[in-house]
Amino acid sequence: MAAATVLLLAGCGGEATAGQGGSGTLRVATSALAASVDPMAELSASYLRSVGAAEGLMRTRADGTVAPELAEKVEATSPTVWTATLRPGLTFWKGGTVDAAAVVASMERARTENTLAAGLLKDVTVAATGDRTVTFTTKQPSHSLPSALSHYQMVVHNVASYPDGASGTDAAVADLTGPYRITGFESDRRMVLERNERWWGGTPGVARVEVQKVGDPQARAQIALSGQAEIVQDLPTDRAKELAAAPGMSLVAKPAANTVTVYLNPASTAAPALADPRVRQALAWGVDRQEVVDLATNGLSVPAPSWLASNPAFPDATAQGYVRFDKATAERLLDEAGWTLGADGKRAKAGQKLALRLLTFGVEAATGEVLQAQWARLGIDVQVRNVESSLINQSIEKGDWDAVTQAWTTLGDTAKLIAAQIGPSGAANHGGYTDPRIDGLLAQAAGAPREDQRTAAVYDLNRLMVELAPSIPVHPRVLATGVSDKVTGFVAHPLQYENIVQPTMTLG
């Protein structure tokens, strides 16, 4: 034990506390809502968390660091054991005590019922070692457990309230701990929440919250402009100027903690040029990211010179990678690779044109079109198709793809997330890139004893991604939220699920 590294993550309790409850109803319009009040139902936990209904032992702060939430403190009591001490007096909405046994039951149900939770708790044994003490024992030394506990899928729920066969659409079934308890629920449509008077953090800022799903982005913009909701999430960037100038509200734009990235297939038979790292690097240097941000997101995002740049916990990543638009370097690399510019303004090698197909998804269509124009200036012919995400996945599975856009999250267990990008058999290493340096760096990023060593390894991996150019980082997605002037206390957050209803918000 003496040799055990002890890391203390203590919560002062002040960050999340409200303590000065106001009155009124906060109206919220969102692009998506929970399909179930059961946080273990697929894709429901994040929405429950986003409206202030659900909480976990830990939470992610806006700066990317993690902090205790239901836990008073979380400390590493040995290299393979983390001990969480719960805040005193915690209760579920219905009055049940949130003690260590309840937390363990919640974790175990999560592991059984939800694949994502199972992944987060892989090789982790959870046990109650006191009324308010929960220990997490890992097979290998794990420095990322607090991060896993801050994940939205790790929210604590009262297992007794969710027996097998319970209706996931009955508000009365829900029993969580958040500052707002669900009193009305229409799956994927509407949710009504009321202040949880038992909340550990004091009295939440508003008495009632009404959340309405509004699927059409233009309709959401209209709701914001006409003042029919105090918080409007996921506003369309093409109306940014109008929304920013509108009286009575603010357009709060925050780059999300994910990076819109163009993944490249080095094994493509249709675009064999992508097998050459110089071509991939040329594509990356040939992106004027500021122009992409200006045109595709109306200036609401920021350039991402490297994949990790959208993670606020790694601020130096914004200085890594393709930090400038460098057309000359791009042209030189293409020339060196033998793809020379012809009289028709197109590059070719041995009679074959330099061309590629780019598949985009959803709002990334605009990004794809700007990239198409920019790469055309280098003499590269790009065909852009905006398709469903499932079609992109299918193309990748079949190997029938040249380039695709995706935006994987960068905030969380960074070692695992970057392993997914560049590690062997990583879920986002679509091109199957390998390098002898990767395994060692990944091991160091996950398991080095000191935090500075782990951080350095993550930065090295990020740098290696720039060198190998398996993908081209472009910009984070935009979290554009309309916030009424009546609302005080709204804090923009890079995670969508922390960015809607916050307990500190009040209505003026």
Added chain:
Amino acid sequence: MADRRAWTRAAAVVARGVATAAGLLLVASMLVFALVRAAPGDAVDVEFGESGASALLSPEEEAAARAQRARELGLDRGVPEQYARWLDRVVRLDLGTSFRTGRPVVDELGDRVAASAALGGAGFLVALGSAWLIASLSARRPGGPLDHALRLLSLAATAVPTFLLGSLGLRYAADWFGYPVAGEASWRRLWLPAVVLGVGAMPVVARLLRASLISEYGRPYALAARARGASPARLTFRHVMRPAFAPLLTLAGLTLSSLVAASVITEVIFSWPGVSEYAVSAISAKDYPVVQAYLLLVVAVVVVVNRAMDVLQHLLDPRVAHAADVAA
């Protein structure tokens, strides 16, 4: 006596209609099932794609988890077996359980059918009313200035896409009248999407009705009525209206069924809590039971409304009944 014959014929039409409708629905069910599954990806792909679980699992663990989820959703069986099981439930009016909510699809659709019916019905009334007004004004003096102006109006209504009309309507109605952009289905919210739907459907009905009215005004019975001194209003309402509407019934049926069951764009733009808006989110989530049920509902509405229009035509138009007698 004649009335009784008409009702007997109508009953025969209904019986034939039920039989052919059942056959049509069976064929449609196969097509619906095949089409839904022909789209790339499935609900498991969507869940794993959105959750990001792939980043935390080894390829083997992910494959096992995917297989487990596919088993839970019944997607591990062959498509013919899935179809047979689904059809077996459908004939017992069990449309399955939504992958996303775990609720019976019948309940999910049931919650939304009334809103769609109200919107479709109101849109239909707007379409029919405005078409009648435009057609009757145009038919009074074909080729006259008013006729040309109304034709231009109809063309304009045809040319403006529903999403544009809806978005503009929403924008100005919200600004000027405080129109509630989102919320429950209510009378206060119904009028605007109904107008948008109605305006979109109006031009075709108006053009057909105009042609029908002009044709009827030129028939001997109408000329005779006019010669006997019938006023334009009496001529229209007493003599011409019923026969002029008869050729319109089939079109009206198609229009009504599409407005009730397939107002996808309008329901999405106005966040109208109907079946089409619900189906859109189900399609993106690959919620097969919901998508299949929705498509089957659309087919059923089209079939039923058209059969109903056939029966109505037999009752309203003696010429159709006579033709049926001759054919028999």
